[in-house]
Amino acid sequence: MSRKPNSEQRRAQIVQALMDTMAEHGYEKATIQLIARRAGLTPGLLHYHFHSKADILLALVKALAGAAQQRYQAFAQDAQDDGQRLGAYIDARLGLGEGADAGAVAAWVVIGAEAVRQPEVRAAYRHAIDTETALLRELLSASLAAHGKSTANAQALAAALLAMMEGTFQLASVAPAGMPAGFAAPMAAQLVRRFIDAEPPA
Amino acid sequence: MSRKPNSEQRRAQIVQALMDTMAEHGYEKATIQLIARRAGLTPGLLHYHFHSKADILLALVKALAGAAQQRYQAFAQDAQDDGQRLGAYIDARLGLGEGADAGAVAAWVVIGAEAVRQPEVRAAYRHAIDTETALLRELLSASLAAHGKSTANAQALAAALLAMMEGTFQLASVAPAGMPAGFAAPMAAQLVRRFIDAEPPA
Amino acid sequence: MSRKPNSEQRRAQIVQALMDTMAEHGYEKATIQLIARRAGLTPGLLHYHFHSKADILLALVKALAGAAQQRYQAFAQDAQDDGQRLGAYIDARLGLGEGADAGAVAAWVVIGAEAVRQPEVRAAYRHAIDTETALLRELLSASLAAHGKSTANAQALAAALLAMMEGTFQLASVAPAGMPAGFAAPMAAQLVRRFIDAEPPA
Amino acid sequence: MSRKPNSEQRRAQIVQALMDTMAEHGYEKATIQLIARRAGLTPGLLHYHFHSKADILLALVKALAGAAQQRYQAFAQDAQDDGQRLGAYIDARLGLGEGADAGAVAAWVVIGAEAVRQPEVRAAYRHAIDTETALLRELLSASLAAHGKSTANAQALAAALLAMMEGTFQLASVAPAGMPAGFAAPMAAQLVRRFIDAEPPA
DNA sequence: CATGAATGAGATTTCATTCAT
DNA sequence: AATGAATGAAATCTCATTCAT
Numbered sequence: 001m002s003r004k005p006n007s008e009q010r011r012a013q014i015v016q017a018l019m020d021t022m023a024e025h026g027y028e029k030a031t032i033q034l035i036a037r038r039a040g041l042t043p044g045l046l047h048y049h050f051h052s053k054a055d056i057l058l059a060l061v062k063a064l065a066g067a068a069q070q071r072y073q074a075f076a077q078d079a080q081d082d083g084q085r086l087g088a089y090i091d092a093r094l095g096l097g098e099g100a101d102a103g104a105v106a107a108w109v110v111i112g113a114e115a116v117r118q119p120e121v122r123a124a125y126r127h128a129i130d131t132e133t134a135l136l137r138e139l140l141s142a143s144l145a146a147h148g149k150s151t152a153n154a155q156a157l158a159a160a161l162l163a164m165m166e167g168t169f170q171l172a173s174v175a176p177a178g179m180p181a182g183f184a185a186p187m188a189a190q191l192v193r194r195f196i197d198a199e200p201p202a
Numbered sequence: 203m204s205r206k207p208n209s210e211q212r213r214a215q216i217v218q219a220l221m222d223t224m225a226e227h228g229y230e231k232a233t234i235q236l237i238a239r240r241a242g243l244t245p246g247l248l249h250y251h252f253h254s255k256a257d258i259l260l261a262l263v264k265a266l267a268g269a270a271q272q273r274y275q276a277f278a279q280d281a282q283d284d285g286q287r288l289g290a291y292i293d294a295r296l297g298l299g300e301g302a303d304a305g306a307v308a309a310w311v312v313i314g315a316e317a318v319r320q321p322e323v324r325a326a327y328r329h330a331i332d333t334e335t336a337l338l339r340e341l342l343s344a345s346l347a348a349h350g351k352s353t354a355n356a357q358a359l360a361a362a363l364l365a366m367m368e369g370t371f372q373l374a375s376v377a378p379a380g381m382p383a384g385f386a387a388p389m390a391a392q393l394v395r396r397f398i399d400a401e402p403p404a
Numbered sequence: 405m406s407r408k409p410n411s412e413q414r415r416a417q418i419v420q421a422l423m424d425t426m427a428e429h430g431y432e433k434a435t436i437q438l439i440a441r442r443a444g445l446t447p448g449l450l451h452y453h454f455h456s457k458a459d460i461l462l463a464l465v466k467a468l469a470g471a472a473q474q475r476y477q478a479f480a481q482d483a484q485d486d487g488q489r490l491g492a493y494i495d496a497r498l499g500l501g502e503g504a505d506a507g508a509v510a511a512w513v514v515i516g517a518e519a520v521r522q523p524e525v526r527a528a529y530r531h532a533i534d535t536e537t538a539l540l541r542e543l544l545s546a547s548l549a550a551h552g553k554s555t556a557n558a559q560a561l562a563a564a565l566l567a568m569m570e571g572t573f574q575l576a577s578v579a580p581a582g583m584p585a586g587f588a589a590p591m592a593a594q595l596v597r598r599f600i601d602a603e604p605p606a
Numbered sequence: 607m608s609r610k611p612n613s614e615q616r617r618a619q620i621v622q623a624l625m626d627t628m629a630e631h632g633y634e635k636a637t638i639q640l641i642a643r644r645a646g647l648t649p650g651l652l653h654y655h656f657h658s659k660a661d662i663l664l665a666l667v668k669a670l671a672g673a674a675q676q677r678y679q680a681f682a683q684d685a686q687d688d689g690q691r692l693g694a695y696i697d698a699r700l701g702l703g704e705g706a707d708a709g710a711v712a713a714w715v716v717i718g719a720e721a722v723r724q725p726e727v728r729a730a731y732r733h734a735i736d737t738e739t740a741l742l743r744e745l746l747s748a749s750l751a752a753h754g755k756s757t758a759n760a761q762a763l764a765a766a767l768l769a770m771m772e773g774t775f776q777l778a779s780v781a782p783a784g785m786p787a788g789f790a791a792p793m794a795a796q797l798v799r800r801f802i803d804a805e806p807p808a
Numbered sequence: 809c810a811t812g813a814a815t816g817a818g819a820t821t822t823c824a825t826t827c828a829t
Numbered sequence: 830a831a832t833g834a835a836t837g838a839a840a841t842c843t844c845a846t847t848c849a850t
Binding site for chain 6 (some may be wrong): 002003004005006007010039042043044045048049
């Protein structure tokens with residue numbers, strides 16, 4: 001009798017098409033026409049499933065943040081101690097393993113710039129950053145404590161590490177020359193390890 | 203008795219207005235009308251002094267890169283050894299001292315995203331990054347050598363440090379909550395110092 | 405054992421939903437989606453029961469005209485003479501009694517403007533107006549005759565009175581400040597009575 | 607050197623074109639394209655001089671209200687007493703003399719319906735109505751007083767008369783059959799005169 | 809140098825209508 | 830009867846760029 005809803009798939013399809021298009025053209029030049037064409041849909045249908053283009057962007061921000069969380073969960077599954085969990089986190093974010101996606105990274109960079117001007121994007125971006133910072137601080141605090149070190153600098157170290165990650169995404173997207181692919185994760189891990197080793201005891 | 207040409211002053215005025223406007227609205231929404239209004243000029247005059255809007259953006263990229271160089275020079279003026287020069291660099295980039303400019307930082311973030319899609323912006327952005335990397339590698343190599351350490355990792359460390367800086371700009375522009383203002387420079391310095399201390403000898 | 409067709413009920417439901425939506429959003433902005441939502445139906449179903457949106461509008465015009473007729477019939481039921489019938493008419497149109505409906509009035513105003521451009525709406529609107537005029541002229545003629553007055557001006561007086569009613573709907577919908585609620589009917593009645601009293605004898 | 611501004615003429619030209627187009631097609635179907643074509647301009651230019659289509663409509667409301675005021679002033683110029691001023695007012699609004707404009711009347715009807723749904727139009731419409739009501743009440747009070755009558759009903763009478771005018775515009779635009787052209791003004795004048803004559807003394 | 813009106817291409821968005829289920 | 834996804838035409842609005850003055 002009634003038609004079977006397929007909105008969820010369609011929405012995911014559209015969000016994915018925005019990501020791909022944005023990675024190539026930026027947000028403004030990722031026109032509804034282009035996104036629709038890439039998704040194999042008509043422009044009108046995009047506005048049937050999303051109120052506005054900005055709404056698709058918000059859905060993408062949430063999708064990327066969620067995917068990052070899942071990626072860490074997958075990487076951390078077999079971790080046995082705090083040090084391994086921290087390593088898993090760094091690998092999940094900076095490593096080249098399964099699921100690394102240059103398009104997603106480029107889209108994330110573009111989102112970071114859109115967050116400068118779109119309040120709603122900024123809020124979603126901040127929420128993702130805050131969640132990451134909290135997780136990272138937790139991991140760092142655990143590692144510091146496991147080595148009998150003070151955790152006073154855990155927050156600042158988390159922020160610095162997160163900044164390094166965001167910056168790595170930026171440089172990887174635009175100026176990949178400087179650092180050989182795959183060096184980011186080990187270097188970040190080493191910086192953290194040496195920092196922790198040199199911390200004063202608790 | 204010719205009238206004194208004021209082109210250079212006008213161009214600088216326009217570039218500055220683009221920077222201010224971009225920091226608030228992003229690049230695409232920084233319309234010629236808005237830029238002109240902010241500069242106290244008329245739309246037509248902008249195209250008299252610049253061939254296109256993209257040209258103003260390129261001029262801005264170069265202006266910001268040049269200003270960063272100058273800021274380092276000023277900070278390094280009184281440095282007495284390699285360690286102090288490295289500290290001066292970090293302070294010039296991440297410190298809160300004179301000349302720190304939230305607008306310039308936000309504009310730089312937006313430029314980073316435009317570099318994803320505009321080849322000419324990407325080239326100018328890469329050139330700035332490459333110049334920075336070379337300078338930073340030089341400073342790190344000198345510091346490593348001064349401590350009798352191997353300089354093999356200088357390039358990778360330079361890249362990581364640069365990434366941290368770019369990421370700090372991003373987070374400062376959009377999600378300033380995580381790290382207290384002014385903590386970025388000391389934390390970066392400490393990460394570098396401990397890394398160097400732990401490096402094996404040359 | 406056939407299922408009972410519910411078309412008539414559905415049609416009435418849809419027409420009512422158009423009226424409510426129009427009173428708030430006007431005709432053009434009363435989209436099929438909005439009307440359907442207000443009726444608790446789906447967009448597709450509206451086109452199952454009506455060929456087009458314009459058709460729903462025509463049905464509404466007729467429904468409102470018919471309701472006005474019924475309202476007069478109900479008010480005039482107990483009238484004993486021509487003067488009471490005329491008073492019943494004025495009360496039915498301008499009074500605040502049972503069945504007065506701000507939404508219907510606002511929708512009628514919107515219909516009046518649509519009649520400016522849609523020939524079919526104009527025809528239906530005119531038909532309603534002509535019917536009203538004829539009835540009103542009849543009532544006025546009877547009252548004039550009952551007072552031994554000439555009925556020569558009955559038509560013009562009917563037109564003036566009808567104009568006052570349409571204008572009252574307009575002002576009540578948009579600028580209700582000027583006249584206190586409930587004053588329209590007595591004032592109209594008084595204007596008519598004094599006009600009739602001052603008419604020359606037949 | 608600089609270009610001579612012509613915005614005022616252009617704006618007036620555009621407002622006039624909206625009025626003509628609206629009188630024929632209503633507001634929604636008076637597209638920017640149609641208005642531009644009627645004005646002999648390009649669509650882009652309309653948005654250069656007006657922020658939005660709604661802004662053109664607001665300018666039209668004000669222009670029509672202002673024109674009505676001027677028309678009364680012109681008609682009342684030679685009036686010698688209160689009765690003549692009142693007559694001048696009725697003629698200015700309902701008469702067929704110089705400056706009567708079927709297009710303006712139809713546009714005003716459409717504006718009245720737009721006022722139902724657009725708050726800014728409603729505000730401008732109300733302001734015009736309030737101004738008219740105040741003027742009319744003043745004229746009626748003066749006439750009543752001049753005849754030694756109570757002015758207690760001046761406000762209600764003014765409202766009724768204004769409603770009659772608005773309704774006459776409506777019927778003239780859509781259902782001109784009922785009342786012969788030119789009968790509205792005398793009938794309105796007569797209704798008022800007989801009402802005043804029958805009022806109790808002050 | 810400077811002005812600001814003008815253009816035109818292209819973007820987002822709306823929406824009545826259709827139709828497979 | 831009913832659903833709701835899908836379409837495509839058309840609307841408003843934006844904006845870099847041009848150009849007469």
